[in-house]
Amino acid sequence: MITQISFLIMGVMAVFLSALMITRKWPVTSAMLLIVVMMLIAGMYGLLGAHFSAVAQIIVYAGAIMVVFVFVIMLLNLPPEELRYGRITIGELLLTALGFIVALFLGTKVGQGYLISNLNSNSLINARPPYYPASMNENVKNVSALMFTDYLWAFELISFLILVAIVGAIVIAKKAKVSDAKSA
Amino acid sequence: MIEISFTQIISTILLMLLGIAVGAQVAPIMSWVERRQCAIIQRRLGPNRVGFFQFRLLGLGQPIADAIKLLFKEDFVPPYVHKAFYVLAPVVPVATGLAVTVAIPWGSHVVVNNQIINLQAVNLNSGFLLIFALSSLAVYGVTLAGWSSNNKYSLLGGLRASAQMVSYEVAMGLSIIPLVFIWGTLDLQTMITKQSEILWGFLPNWGFIHAPISFFVFIVTIFAETNRLPFDLAESEGELVAGFLTEYGAMRWSLFFLGEYSMMFVMCVLTVSLFFGGYELPWLSQHYLLEILNPQVGEVLARWILLPLGIIVLLTKVILLMWIFVQVRFTIPRFRYDQLMKLGWIYLLPIALINLIITAIVTAIVKFH
Numbered sequence: 190m191i192t193q194i195s196f197l198i199m200g201v202m203a204v205f206l207s208a209l210m211i212t213r214k215w216p217v218t219s220a221m222l223l224i225v226v227m228m229l230i231a232g233m234y235g236l237l238g239a240h241f242s243a244v245a246q247i248i249v250y251a252g253a254i255m256v257v258f259v260f261v262i263m264l265l266n267l268p269p270e271e272l273r274y275g276r277i278t279i280g281e282l283l284l285t286a287l288g289f290i291v292a293l294f295l296g297t298k299v300g301q302g303y304l305i306s307n308l309n310s311n312s313l314i315n316a317r318p319p320y321y322p323a324s325m326n327e328n329v330k331n332v333s334a335l336m337f338t339d340y341l342w343a344f345e346l347i348s349f350l351i352l353v354a355i356v357g358a359i360v361i362a363k364k365a366k367v368s369d370a371k372s373a
Numbered sequence: 374m375i376e377i378s379f380t381q382i383i384s385t386i387l388l389m390l391l392g393i394a395v396g397a398q399v400a401p402i403m404s405w406v407e408r409r410q411c412a413i414i415q416r417r418l419g420p421n422r423v424g425f426f427q428f429r430l431l432g433l434g435q436p437i438a439d440a441i442k443l444l445f446k447e448d449f450v451p452p453y454v455h456k457a458f459y460v461l462a463p464v465v466p467v468a469t470g471l472a473v474t475v476a477i478p479w480g481s482h483v484v485v486n487n488q489i490i491n492l493q494a495v496n497l498n499s500g501f502l503l504i505f506a507l508s509s510l511a512v513y514g515v516t517l518a519g520w521s522s523n524n525k526y527s528l529l530g531g532l533r534a535s536a537q538m539v540s541y542e543v544a545m546g547l548s549i550i551p552l553v554f555i556w557g558t559l560d561l562q563t564m565i566t567k568q569s570e571i572l573w574g575f576l577p578n579w580g581f582i583h584a585p586i587s588f589f590v591f592i593v594t595i596f597a598e599t600n601r602l603p604f605d606l607a608e609s610e611g612e613l614v615a616g617f618l619t620e621y622g623a624m625r626w627s628l629f630f631l632g633e634y635s636m637m638f639v640m641c642v643l644t645v646s647l648f649f650g651g652y653e654l655p656w657l658s659q660h661y662l663l664e665i666l667n668p669q670v671g672e673v674l675a676r677w678i679l680l681p682l683g684i685i686v687l688l689t690k691v692i693l694l695m696w697i698f699v700q701v702r703f704t705i706p707r708f709r710y711d712q713l714m715k716l717g718w719i720y721l722l723p724i725a726l727i728n729l730i731i732t733a734i735v736t737a738i739v740k741f742h
Contacts, residue, residue, distance in 0.1 A: 217458065217520060224513070231506075240498035244506045252509025253539060259513070260535045263520045263528060328498030329559055 196236050203229040214269040216262045220255060227251045241328040380486045388494035392474030400627075400634035401436035403695065408435070410699045446623035451522075454620060458521035463625045465514035466632025473507040473639045478561045480652050480683035481659060483676045492680065493562060500559030504643050505546070508598060511636055512538040514629065515600065515607050519617040530616025533710065534607035537597055540717040541604075545594035547725035548587045551732035552647055555583050561643075565651035569658030577655035581648040586728045588648050590721055595644065597717070599637045602702040606710055637698065638691065645690040652683035659683065 203226050210222035227250045234243035336344050405420065409432070412419025423434035450459065480492040497503050512534055519531015556564045570578040581588050597604040608616040618626060645651055653659055659679050666675035708716070 217455075217517075221458075221513075221517075224510075235497070238498075241502070244497065244499045244502040247506035248502065248509055252506060253542060256509075256512060256516075256535045256539050259516055260532060260539075263516065263532060263535075266520075266528070329500075 192236055196233060199229045199232050199236070203233070216267070216269075217259070220259050220262055223258075224251050224255050227255070239328065241332055378486075378488060380488050381490065384485060384490045385494050388479065388492065389475045391479070392477050392494060393471050396471050396474040396635035396638055397631065399638040400631045401440060403634050403637075403699075404439065404630070405433060405436050406696070407699050407702065410696075411703045414700075414703045440627075443624050443627045448623050448625070451620050453523050455521040455523060458517050459620070460625075462514050462518035462521055463621070463628035463632075465517065466511050466636070467628050468632075469507050469511040469514075470632035470635030470639070473504055473636065476501065476503050476507075476561075477639065477642050478565060478646060478651060479687065480680050481562060481566070481676070483680055484673045491562075492683075496560070496562070501561050501643060501647075502559060504639060508636055508640065509538070509542060511632065514632065515617050518621065518629070519607070522617065522620040524619055526613045526615075527617050527619050530607040530609065530613050530619075533609075534600065534617065537600075537604065537606060537713060537717075540714060541594045541597035541721070544590055544717060544721040544725045545598060547722070547729055548590035548594065549647070550729050551584045551587045551736075552580050554732055554736040555580065561646045561651070565646055565653055566660075568650040569653035569660065571656065577650060579648060579650050579655075584648075584728070584732060586724065587732075588644075590725045590728070591644065591647075593716075593721060595637075595640045596698070596701070597713075599633060599640060601633075601637065601698060603705045603707050604713065605707065606713060609707065611707070637695065641691045641694045641698070642687065644694060645687065649690050651690075652687040654682075654686050 206222050206226050206229070210219045210226065213219045213222065227246060231243040231246040231251070234240075234246060409419045409421075411417075419432070420435040421432035422429065423432055423438050424430045425434055450456065475495040476493065478493040482489050482491050484490070495503065515534040516531040519527045519529070519534070522528070552564070553559060556567055558564060564580070568578050568580060572578040572582060576582055596602075600607055606616075608618060610616070613619075618629065621629070642651075654662075659682075662679060662682075663672070663675050666678060670678070
């Protein structure tokens, strides 16, 4: 019971803070709110028994990626006047509408799944116990077993993609430097 | 769904409070230790006057006097700061530094009301990764303080802190993976139990003996992670006034240190648990002691006797390690910023990577043949 209530509170807070995040004036405020949202999502993973996903969420997103984001935001340190949006175009409105439709579709799908599993008296939240005894240290093992058997190709392709992105970033950074030197 | 009993809830809360109480006491005691050790190194006396009534006690009353002074100082907020973040920033290191103490393994387990109580308050499936997760959040306190102070020196300090954090976290993570290979688990208590065995008949089976390179890389990254000298580029009073701390005073200023010392304590506990057998005495494992005590007093009481023993052993090891931290602080000068980045990316990262590959190959050969 406590698990369900805290799960609900975390979910509602995550949605509310995400809405706050995209409406704030100062980029630093938005970044901090995003970190809190990440931690709330990590808490939800934890309640579902996926402790490794929860910890990885915090280490990777809140602890590393957002640190770089905050670094860049603070380095530029732009006042909010320079970050104001222009007029909203029709294309942007259409895209927003499309986003809402996709969200609605996904939401109903998830809701259906939840209702069906509830009807079978095997609800989504109760599917896994939220509390494991200390001896069950299997979470990481399961994730890695899946990663290196069923999803090996996807995993290797993604790591290759990330490598390409890193090389690309370095190439772009280098090019800018060379052209600077030529123009100077 | 597994039901959690009332006894378990109460004992978990008590264990968390134990961790937080110890974590909060580290800062005042360490401030005295550091000043005395600094004085010894520099052939001075240091704070040796403040005591209790007519007893001087080597100046141990100094931390209390300091705390009273900091509490009653005027809480001044400069008019040009971003107020909300300026107030929030010191809370972050304290919150993360004290929250992370819940992951300290104080011992194996005890029995209360016929129920097994695990002596690690929060024991997640992902083991000690929780400590990494929470410690990686502590840097936001420094960066936010630097930005919200609205001051160029402070901002530079905050930026340095975040760049340093990201650089050293990579080497830190890579230096720990060999130990996960060797012990085959992420659970600190299982690791510590395995380290209580005896290697080659005379050595304690410590992680340090299996992976010395990991230990050295890890200890260097801990210095960087906790912003200690020679890595306190964020503060760097020689060039940045006082870095992110410039605009802070009174209790807000000391909150940063409370968080920093608490995090340092937990990192030392983690080092001791990973490399030096945690709460287990070398050559005299708790399992062996339990076998001796069991016929005389029974298992329940024997485990209760072992609990304070384990805590004393753990704290002794941690105190020795923290004393090395203090020694390093007053012997090695601060790095230049480019030296810091070079050390992190050009030396520590490749060393950690090569160490990881070699350990993986050796472990695979040992385990599968």
